[in-house]
Amino acid sequence: MAVSVLVVDDSPIARKMLIRALPSDWDIEISQATNGIEALVAYRAGKVDVMFLDLTMPDMDGYQVLETLRKEDLNCLVIVVSADIQEKAQERVQNLGAIAFIRKPITAEGLAEVLKKYGIVV
Amino acid sequence: MTMPVAPPTELLAFTVDRIEVGVFAVDRDFRIVLWNRFMATHSKRSVADVVGRNLFECFPELQQKWLERKINSVFVLKNYAFTSWEQRPFLFRFHHNRPITGGVDAMRQNCTLLPLKNASGEVELVCFTLADFTDTAMYQGCLNDAIVELEQEKSAQQILIKKLEDAQGQLLQSEKMASVGQLAAGVAHEINNPIGFINSNLGSLKTNVEDLLAVIAAYERADTVLAGHPDLLGAIKMAKTAADLDFLQSDMQSLISESLEGVHRVKKIVENLKDFSRIDNAEWHYANLESGLESTLNIVWNELKYKTEVKKEYAGLPEIECIGSQLNQVFMNLMINAAHAIAERGVITLRTGFDESSVWVEVEDTGSGIKPEHLKRIFEPFFTTKPVGKGTGLGLSLAYGIVQRHHGALDVKSKPGEGSVFRVTLPRKRVIEDVGGGVGP
């Protein structure tokens, strides 16, 4: 069965870059959201296995999404993809339950490495 | 920017060494690895003396903590940093290039900190360039001095311009007043003659009429004699009735006396006008300010009569040495302002008083009063709160100037909503200006 992937980023270019970087042999269904609110709506509407989440977004940012997911005890694998690469930012999202942090600009190799490391793609 | 720290060619090395700019570099431990001739000459520390040693050990006078952070930021950010003589006159205390002409204490320096990266993009060294900006600093200093001077001159000029404007305002106003005065005097003179003969003619007319009426009365006594001439008597009676002789008799007399009164009033106004303008008398002379107030009041009566009641509280002032026509202008301005301040109905009080050395005149009104923020500006020329056409903003400044020339004082007390009092205080005797020395308080 296909894995459902949600890409959350306010920048269309960033979403495009991420989707391009996903492994071509990965059996997935991709949906997109442009801010945190949309992400939560998408999450609640159906199944999201893996969420790629940007941090700085208008309306509801990535931190708030993580907090909500944790508060409501929702589970999906969240991989934060952010330009804000301060160590404290990485620490914070991991404390909030994100399983990995990928720095922008995203590359196919970098992404593959993370997916492999966490056993999402073998 | 990646700049391989490859060994420079001989030419490059020569240039770096000889260029008239300080060039030196440090590594991550702040050890000096490059020191060009400019640095050596100006610091009097040779290459052998400093290369390989810690920058801050060699130069304890450097501000270590600040400079360390600055250098570190270049290592971390891989980016330029700068210092400018304007904020930080110098990094190293070097002699400048004006040993004779001098001007500043040390060489003014602009520094640039350049990141020198290795092949893998890491910053290996931070290179300083240090440029001598003493000349620029000196020019800037001169410029600043010049600017300060210019600013001072400018403000002095502005004060001067303001004074000129004041003077012009006063001139304008006094010229206006003078021409009004001249006009008034001319008109007064022209009116005086006809009024003179109208007056005397009316006087004659009065006696003539009285005589005429006496004659008619005498004739009336002949009525009994005329009883035998009923036709004649009838005709006389008819003529009497037609002319309403009884009414004619009383009316004629009152017409004449009213006319005479009118003529007297005209004569008085003409006198007041002459008094007020005193073209003939713009000199210092002894005058009674209360009669000045009276003639001024007559002039402005039209402005006042509909809405104000004028109260007079005269103390019986002694005559003082003054320029009466000018003081009348002061009183006129105060009275007109008072009238303007009264919207519907109000009272204007003219009050006087004196002591051994001075006299004072107050014009008080129950008008709008003056807002505190306006109070210190009302004597400025052109300051007015009145609509165009009604106010020129010159009245009080003119009054102030005149009072000052009399070595007097013009004071005001005012409460918004309740009214204002303007008081003119004047010395009884003319103060002759003491040229050179200040006039004591």
Add this chain to the structure above:
Amino acid sequence: MTAETRTDLTEDQRDALQEIANIGMGQAGSLIGKIWGEFVNLSIPRIAHLDRQSIPAALTRLVGDHSVNAVRQAFHGSIRGEVVVVFSGGRDDELRELMGYEEADSVEEQELLLDVANILVGACLGGIAETLKAEIGFSAPSVMGLDISPALLIRPDELNSGRALFLEVRFTLEKKSLASHLVVLMPEDEFFVLGQALDTFLASI
């Protein structure tokens, strides 16, 4: 210069620039966080094409209508322009501490502002240039104005370019009151070169 070279960026190019600025800012934030030991909050970059007349109003809208301190710095190379750094808030002693000035240093506030601006500009523009594979250098920063209204910082009649690309980001330090707006202005004759660089980037993704 033909009319064609002066056209505004396309929407795709603008999106790309925004994302690149975002990445550049992130790098800047992390570097600054490292040297200052402070967590830096970053805003989403905003991009607009503005006629020169509307620049003062735009500046006021962005930074607020209160008096500010501002520093300018030019960058040059394969792309060129100027950056205006507008500071609001930020007490002197905080800045002093960040930049390592000793207590006794009676150094002028101006130098502090120049130093902070230089770091922000270098880090942020450096990041953008790196992503765009552009080589750039920087001029020394200089003070534009102290304690003045943002509307007076840039006077339209003094601008050389009729139209400018306006890119704004905001830095705030989590534990300090310092806030700064970084406004990158690029003249219209640079739009073409920038557009090309952005197209190259777009093609690479």
